[in-house]
Amino acid sequence: MLRNERKHSKKRDAILETIRSTLSHPGARWVYDRLKPRIPGLSLGTVYRNINVLREEGSVVSLGVVNGEERFDGTVAPHPHFICEDCGRVLDPPGEVQAELTGALPLEIPGFTVNRSKTVFYGLCDKCRDAQR
Numbered sequence: 143m144l145r146n147e148r149k150h151s152k153k154r155d156a157i158l159e160t161i162r163s164t165l166s167h168p169g170a171r172w173v174y175d176r177l178k179p180r181i182p183g184l185s186l187g188t189v190y191r192n193i194n195v196l197r198e199e200g201s202v203v204s205l206g207v208v209n210g211e212e213r214f215d216g217t218v219a220p221h222p223h224f225i226c227e228d229c230g231r232v233l234d235p236p237g238e239v240q241a242e243l244t245g246a247l248p249l250e251i252p253g254f255t256v257n258r259s260k261t262v263f264y265g266l267c268d269k270c271r272d273a274q275r
């Protein structure tokens with residue numbers, strides 16, 4: 143039992159490390175493809191289960207489903223996102239833009255106090271925009 147737990151948490155550590163290693167906001171399949179050569183016994187189901195545990199413990203955040211796949215972020219501090227509606231890229235806007243968008247919290251508005259916000263911008267990324275020209 144103990145050995146089993148250690149094995150699971152080793153996999154979980156590798157999954158967390160993989161999610162944190164990229165700014166691409168990956169889905170479970172991307173993580174699986176990355177880790178499979180290193181961890182031959184790994185299954186996609188194991189990756190899903192472990193990401194769920196990581197999400198529950200607050201180590202990663204879910205960004206919801208983009209182009210049919212749930213995407214995750216290893217940067218858990220709240221920040222806005224940009225999602226390309228064509229290719230499904232998920233990007234973090236540059237720091238100065240982020241500060242401008244999130245700097246005012248907590249915000250007092252008559253009737254309620256705003257503690258956090260979740261901002262997602264949709265449009266075309268530079269690659270898709272250039273491809274359409």
Ligand SMILES: [Zn+2]
Pocket residue numbers: 226227228229230231266267268269270271
């Ligand atoms: Zn795109």
Ligand SMILES: [Zn+2]
Pocket residue numbers: 167215217221222223233234
């Ligand atoms: Zn992000």
